[in-house]
Amino acid sequence: MLQCQSILDTLEMIQKEHLDVRCVTMGINLFDCICPEAEYLCRRVRDKIVSKASRLVRECERVSRKYGIPVVNRRIAITPAGFLLAGHGRETALSLGRTLDEACREVGVDLLGGFSAFVQKGMTAGEETLIRSLPAVLSQTRRLCASINVASSTAGINVDAVLLMGEIIRQTAEATAAQDGFGCAKLVVFANIPEDNPFMAGALCGPGEPECVINIGVSGPGVIKRALERLLAERPNATFQQIAERIKETAFRVTRVGELIGREVSTALGVSFGIVDLSLAPTPQVGDSVGEILQVLGLEKIGAPGSTAAIALLNDAVKKGGLFASSSVGGLSGAFIPVSEDAMLAAAAAAGDLTLEKLEAMTSVCSVGLDMIVIPGDTDAATIAALIADEMAIGVINKKTTAVRVIPAPGKKVGDTVSWGGLFGSAPVMAVRNSGTSAAFIRHGGRIPAPLQSLTN
Amino acid sequence: MDTMPDSQCYIISVMSVDRVGIIHDITEQILALQGNIIGLSQTVMRGYFTVLVEALFPAGVKAEDVMERIAQGGHRPGELQVLVMPRQAGVPTGKPHAETYVLTARGPDRPGTIHRIAAFLAGHDVNFEDLYAYLDSGQFIILAQVTLPSSLPLERLQLDLEMLGRASDMEIIVQHENIFKAVNEIKMVGS
Structure with a gap:
């Protein structure tokens, strides 16, 4: 028998604490669409996406109604397009980008991820084509997201690819200058990219994934914040063990919601259920912020000493609670700290409390990396590449996923604010200290070798 | 039996x-x-x-x-x-094999609230399996487990209940019981 208080508490979590399913992402394998003829390639891709995903939005809405749980975004992730573009030129890349964008519109999803390439050890001609087409593709499409994996713990860091991405990010910002470089908000550079991540902009359907799969991204910063507020109101002197326990318990509940929705949607669509990604994904809404959790824990200023320890505690406890709740946990699964998408982080950055360096330190213990950070528009490509290299090094050495999604906003300087609205939010332009002084280092090029896989004491 | x-x-x-x-x-x-x-x-x-x-x-x-x-x-x-x-012969001893939903209604305490909701549900062939109602800090709360006939479209029922609630300042929500089980019970729903 259900307990009355449990019912009311659950309702409270849904209605007031932003408990929702952040995204239902359908992974679609497109290997069988590969074709040397550009027109056929695009037609096959479009037909397969439409046939697999035509009922995705409807089923998500049905399940959302049935359980009274908002499903905020319905998305698609595809086989990394770098594989599809083998033997093709940049014109095909652009046609494919437009085809994917149009297919998204047709099935009613807001974003599609997987305009991607795995180049951690080197790149094929098709993958280079894809990367070099990004400024044009991201400026001429609305719904496409791109991710480039330039490093892994087993391959090291492909610095040639890192250098290229520094250039591409700058060019993409220029190509979307009218929207303050918004194209870069849809482009992530990764180390150790997961093949089943449902969250944008890094979602893709990796080569090890099934033909068609449903992956779920849950959320819950608001739920965890309220749970901690209640704990600390009852026990102001709660220890970190007690705080970790409360986070685990809450992450358990959040994960269970994702598992329930994911299984039901996948069954209804007749496709595999993949994973629940139990990342804490903030939104710009007040009350749905990872930064607010740090404040509840007692940090007067986000970015103050203690911030890295706090985010480490949070990240670890979320994983432990989620792993107990589901045997299908995957993706990124950690606490995200995307500056523009988290109102409190953005405010801390604007106040100068949170710096790029502190964010980098925090990403060594949480998910995912330097995310949605606006930097001055005149930041040079070599500096951006060096920034990427630093973040990749954290991921490669610590055998974790890290990423960089920075937006050099054309014409903007430190202290200016950039606003995109919606889930992308707004953020101040942050300073990149010692900008323009890393070129001689990063231009060595080649590959930073993979780290030791043993003798790790 | x-x-x-x-x-x-x-x-x-x-x-x-x-x-x-x-x-x-x-x-x-x-x-x-x-x-x-x-x-x-x-x-x-x-x-x-x-x-x-x-x-x-x-x-x-x-x-x-x-x-x-x-x-x-x-x-x-x-x-x-x-x-x-x-005990009368033929009365079923178990619950019917129907999907169970949880109805939650919250709002000001007024005579006839349960009656209005019950009348609406009876008119739609929705059966109460378990029902609690109580006052909490001046707010009247109704929690019920109900079974829906398979022919009843959930969306229609939810919209009609929302309208019924609005007319009496009540918030009335119907959700499948599995969301509450998933969030509150250790055992995985359906396992």
Whole structure:
């Protein structure tokens, strides 16, 4: 028998604490669409996406109604397009980008991820084509997201690819200058990219994934914040063990919601259920912020000493609670700290409390990396590449996923604010200290070798 | 049904002001009549005790005997208000194989709230399986587990209930029970 208080508490979590399913992402394998003829390639891709995903939005809405749980975004992730573009030129890349964008519109999803390439050890001609087409593709499409994996713990860091991405990010910002470089908000550079991540902009359907799969991204910063507020109101002197326990318990509940929705949607669509990604994904809404959790824990200023320890505690406890709740946990699964998408982080950055360096330190213990950070528009490509290299090094050495999604906003300087609205939010332009002084280092090029896989004491 | 050829099955309802020992007093009388309890549901609401018991008695034990005996088991005459009725043949013993939803209604305390919702649900062939209602800080709260006929479109029901609620300042929500199980129980839904 259900307990009355449990019912009311659950309702409270849904209605007031932003408990929702952040995204239902359908992974679609497109290997069988590969074709040397550009027109056929695009037609096959479009037909397969439409046939697999035509009922995705409807089923998500049905399940959302049935359980009274908002499903905020319905998305698609595809086989990394770098594989599809083998033997093709940049014109095909652009046609494919437009085809994917149009297919998204047709099935009613807001974003599609997987305009991607795995180049951690080197790149094929098709993958280079894809990367070099990004400024044009991201400026001429609305719904496409791109991710480039330039490093892994087993391959090291492909610095040639890192250098290229520094250039591409700058060019993409220029190509979307009218929207303050918004194209870069849809482009992530990764180390150790997961093949089943449902969250944008890094979602893709990796080569090890099934033909068609449903992956779920849950959320819950608001739920965890309220749970901690209640704990600390009852026990102001709660220890970190007690705080970790409360986070685990809450992450358990959040994960269970994702598992329930994911299984039901996948069954209804007749496709595999993949994973629940139990990342804490903030939104710009007040009350749905990872930064607010740090404040509840007692940090007067986000970015103050203690911030890295706090985010480490949070990240670890979320994983432990989620792993107990589901045997299908995957993706990124950690606490995200995307500056523009988290109102409190953005405010801390604007106040100068949170710096790029502190964010980098925090990403060594949480998910995912330097995310949605606006930097001055005149930041040079070599500096951006060096920034990427630093973040990749954290991921490669610590055998974790890290990423960089920075937006050099054309014409903007430190202290200016950039606003995109919606889930992308707004953020101040942050300073990149010692900008323009890393070129001689990063231009060595080649590959930073993979780290030791043993003798790790 | 768990009956023996020579037994008589009774449904017994007892109401009283709550105190320690009521269940002891009732079961003592049932045992004295050689009765065997096969189902029991008990609750206390705002100081009042109620229990519903299903028990098998040897053939020849009449409903009046059971009622009189249990009533005499109270601390004073009239303390235990007892009703006894024979179980009717053909009444199903289990819940129907229908999807169970949780209805939650919250709003100001006004006469007729439950009646309005119950009338609406009855009109749509929706059955109450479990129902609680109480006042909390001036707010009237109704929690019910209900079963829906498979022919009833959920979206329509949700929209109509929302409108019904709006007319009386109530927020009425219907959700599948599995969301509450998923969030609150260790065991995985469907495992």
